[in-house]
Amino acid sequence: MKKQSINVKNKLGTSGKDSDKYFRPESKEELKKILEDYTDELTVIAGGTDLLVANYKNLYKIEKWLDLNWLDSFKEIKIFDDKVEIGSMVTHERLDKLDQIKEHFPVIQKAAADVGSPQIRSRGTIGGNIVTSSPAGDLLPTLLVYDAKLKIISKDGERIVDANDFFTGPKQNVLGDGELVEKIILPLEENKSKGAWVKVGKRKALVISSISLALNLVFDNDNKIKDARICVGSAAPVPLRIEKAEQSLKNKKIKKVNIAEIAQIVSDEISPIDDIRGTAEYRRKVAYNITKSALQEVINQ
Numbered sequence: 001m002k003k004q005s006i007n008v009k010n011k012l013g014t015s016g017k018d019s020d021k022y023f024r025p026e027s028k029e030e031l032k033k034i035l036e037d038y039t040d041e042l043t044v045i046a047g048g049t050d051l052l053v054a055n056y057k058n059l060y061k062i063e064k065w066l067d068l069n070w071l072d073s074f075k076e077i078k079i080f081d082d083k084v085e086i087g088s089m090v091t092h093e094r095l096d097k098l099d100q101i102k103e104h105f106p107v108i109q110k111a112a113a114d115v116g117s118p119q120i121r122s123r124g125t126i127g128g129n130i131v132t133s134s135p136a137g138d139l140l141p142t143l144l145v146y147d148a149k150l151k152i153i154s155k156d157g158e159r160i161v162d163a164n165d166f167f168t169g170p171k172q173n174v175l176g177d178g179e180l181v182e183k184i185i186l187p188l189e190e191n192k193s194k195g196a197w198v199k200v201g202k203r204k205a206l207v208i209s210s211i212s213l214a215l216n217l218v219f220d221n222d223n224k225i226k227d228a229r230i231c232v233g234s235a236a237p238v239p240l241r242i243e244k245a246e247q248s249l250k251n252k253k254i255k256k257v258n259i260a261e262i263a264q265i266v267s268d269e270i271s272p273i274d275d276i277r278g279t280a281e282y283r284r285k286v287a288y289n290i291t292k293s294a295l296q297e298v299i300n301q
């Protein structure tokens, strides 16, 4: 068979860089210009692990692509005295491997390590996970237990949204046309905190969660629980904070906590549905068990 020579001109032409359908800004200035010119027409692509699967029969219908992969500023992780900022293009693999995430936000690190497979973790981003807004998105409950805020940008400026207010339904959120998630802002807690992450699925790897639970407890100087956050995934249309259980945990020493009572509250408060990954009744029972094991894990730490 005749060997094809590489036509460099053609390769450049098809790289997309110069196409009027495909934009890959390399700076925030370039991004701003593209947003000003085409704001309502753009489909954002990050790692593509959700977008390409959801649209694989209809990719030709996408009018204009906005590829965030060349924006280095969206891939930065910045550590300040009182907060950590994670760019929306940070992959699950980096969240899993970085010591700073493991040290300050171990629940996020564990959830990132549980996403998909090595291939998915090396492409899939925290921003993509957030914007897909699946009730089964693994990072979503972990963001809520750390009080994350999202910096959203558009041609009109920027706004900060509490992660707790971002998700409005299954695969729905408050993002408007032409709005991008630029970064995730996580406050750094002065007091000692301990957390746990439990994901339950039909098998051990490459699995969408049937139910998940993120827990973060902050302790005061007397080792009493100063602040508690419990958030359950895949058990309601949005990641669900269990505030009643959080209140019951406050001002107690962890060893005095009635674990079964907290587990019962979580099981009662969720509003799961029957679907292919499990019935509502199954999810309530599992919610009870995973709350117990998450609290036990914190006690053992």
Ligand SMILES: Cc1cc2nc3c(=O)[nH]c(=O)nc-3n(C[C@H](O)[C@H](O)[C@H](O)COP(=O)(O)OP(=O)(O)OC[C@H]3O[C@@H](n4cnc5c(N)ncnc54)[C@H](O)[C@@H]3O)c2cc1C
Pocket (backbone or CB within 6 Å): 043, 044, 045, 046, 047, 048, 049, 050, 051, 052, 053, 068, 088, 089, 114, 115, 116, 117, 120, 123, 124, 125, 126, 127, 128, 129, 130, 131, 132, 136, 137, 138, 139, 179, 180, 181, 182, 206, 207, 208, 209
């Ligand atoms: C085989 C397989 C296994 C998977 N396993 C898991 C799993 O275990 N747990 C889990 O939670 N998920 C899983 N996923 C889903 C997916 O990998 C994750 O949700 C991933 O984080 C998506 O990120 P992405 O960068 O690939 O997003 P993309 O697919 O590029 O984008 C997803 C959506 O977000 C939008 N978007 C992306 N970034 C931004 C931004 N910064 N601003 C505005 N909009 C944006 C896109 O337009 C698109 O609508 C799996 C997917 C596959 C294919």
